[in-house]
Amino acid sequence: MFTQIPKVILAIEDSSSYCRDLIKGISRYARVHGPWSIYRDIHDSSYLHGRNYRKEFYEHLQDIEADGLITRSPKRTMKLTRKGIPTIVAITESKAVGDFPKLQINHIAVGEMAAKYFLEKGYKNFAFYGDTKYLWTKMRYKGFRNIVEKSRCSLTCYDPPPAKTIMQKGFGYKINHIADWLSSLEKPIAVMASSDAWAVNVIEAARIAGINIPEQLSLIGVDNDVPICDTCFPQLSSIHLNSEQAGFKIAELLDRIMKGEKTYEHIVKVEPVQVITRVSTDTLAVEDEDVVTAMRYIRAMKREPVQITEVAEEAAVSLRTLQKKFKENLNSTILDEIKRTRINYIKELLLNTDMSITKVSDFLYFSGTNSFSRYFKANTGYSPLEYRKKYGRY
Template identity: 35%
Template sequence: MRHWPAGKNMDLPYIATDIRMHAARKVIVVVEASTAYGRGILRGIAKYCHLHGPWLIEMDPWEIYNKELPRMADWQGEGIIARVSSEKVAEQILDSGLPAVTLASDSTKRLGATKKDQWAVIPCVKSNSHAVGVMAAEHFLDRGFRHFAFCGIPYCSWSQKRKESFANRIRQAGYDCDIYPEPRLRRDRLWDREQRSLTDWLAGLPKPVGVLACNDERARYVVAAARIAGLMIPENVAVIGVDNDDLLCDLSNPQLSSIAMNIERAGYEAASLLDRLMAGEPMAGQQISVDPVQVITRQSTNILAIGDRQVAAAIRFIRENAKDPIRVDDVVAAVSASRRLLERRFQKVLARSILKEIQRVRIELAREILIRTDLPVAKVAREAGFSNATHLGVIFKRTVGTTPLAYRKKHRNR
């Protein structure tokens, strides 16, 4: 089994020395390049091919929806990686008899009973939508929100799962979650029709409200509807999307916060699995999980929805100075409050102590540095405000459930 290459330099000499000297495998890839998710999968596949190929890849990255696979008899391919955009494509994959790895899709629900049994053994790449919902909920809860809402897409199981996970985590915290009534008819989902219903829904929500949209594209609709309703973002409505599509997030006004997923790693693992399948490993319903890594905070959620001004000021001080060796007494002094009173207010507003908040902010910073850089753990510890690597390791393991290096290995895309 080939593992994700941690810390490898992707320069040409390295690639040249690692390519296996055999005939190139012929692989069809039907994955869109028009979305951040698709591009991430494609980058992971490309990285695997550079390191362990060569592969001859047949693909049309711009037109994949309702697209049929090429005639297998003419093409003589050896394996398939595909987003199943229709029932027909699913049937073609089964009829080809070739090893395949697919991107999870609702299109296979319409297969007949026999085909469904055959499809059960096809490996797939699947988003961890439960973890996405939990991460978004905790992002809003950490910022002191007390009102929450979800905006999804009808007939998409991944959207439904994100909704359920988000709402369940919010209910566990003791709050309610409003759900946008998604238009069921296709014509009602056109923007010129839907903007009125989405605008009215947002206007009627209690404020300030934190809204999770099922993906970045949907989040942009929420932002647009909020502006039409005359609502300020993030002061009235804070919005977070999923997939961290840099282009969509940066073009949004204000810029959109989003949950980054380890998509590229999943693409690499999909290619690695297909290589093993083409070498004889049986298809047995293997699953590759696309997990959320972190929330990339931009303007759309860059706010504290906290009514207690002293607690809000204390949190702001912690975030601005977490890299420095600040202690609880420094936070108390910064807001001119007694330690006992401020501790009580933290427990009331956030249900955690001042020290726990300092540690939480530092751990989030350490997670970001681990993913974004190759710095050794000792340097990561200093950059995140910890006294040394041992201190970081203890708090990190207690909070995240794994070691810093294991976290980096699991979640890095590059």
């Protein structure tokens, strides 16, 4: 056991929401189970004092006499890890020497979630925007492609110009290159960008090309970086990762290692949790007005246990006809869509509110918490409480 407060170094930049959420999770663990004395990398390249502080931070790491290290810069922190300081490497593309526990994003699952989301909206044409020379981008594309190809839909991947050419010709050339690519794609098109930051380029290029979002081009990013997503025009839909939960888990793992416990968990996964829908995907790639009317009704009634006969009545067609149209346009049944919409809404309440399980059950007009829990577990494999503990913030 420690006789004094353990010193922990976080070599994690804070320039993205993903990293900031990791830091939140780590600091939350330290508050609850600590205290820890945390020494943190500051990513503040906009100001001279920030750049100088960051340089000094890495130059003087060994002076700290740390008890533990969580790093996204394994090359810069290699001297510490070679000294045997308990270390967790928190970056996918790490080539760090040694058998360290690692934090890794399930990039393939991220791509799969984006593809499934678009398929549920009826899209047949898909595109991926990113640079697959980066491992994380390549893996997200692989997951996206796996689902699209299984559905026998069309898929195009952006081929960026050489970085040297972009440096020579400037940002305008880059955006126009993307605009030309977007113009060549068959519409309506569902586009996954490798991250929210990359999605911003697609929005600007679409504006230049005169392509309407989301009517002609539906766009999704990754990270749910709220300052980026909310300031885009239109606002950007994005995949939310359980980064804060993962930060809490790696802090817990590091704590056990620092205390001399044997651990067998060498990889902690960051998983995609849900798509946060904003304007950039708020549409259906379906031309059949009866299906569109039915889906609008299902979404509007997501709080209530809707019957398929009610949906058919709202669409003013026979149940048999509407079932056939759902199969043709969405490759699913009316009941499938009712369940999917309702389950997604339940997930949203569990993850983004502090409502108790009982309150969520009452809010959604279930007869009781037992029937609510059975319904949710039958459709997700988790009880509501298990799901909230695994992915939620509260």
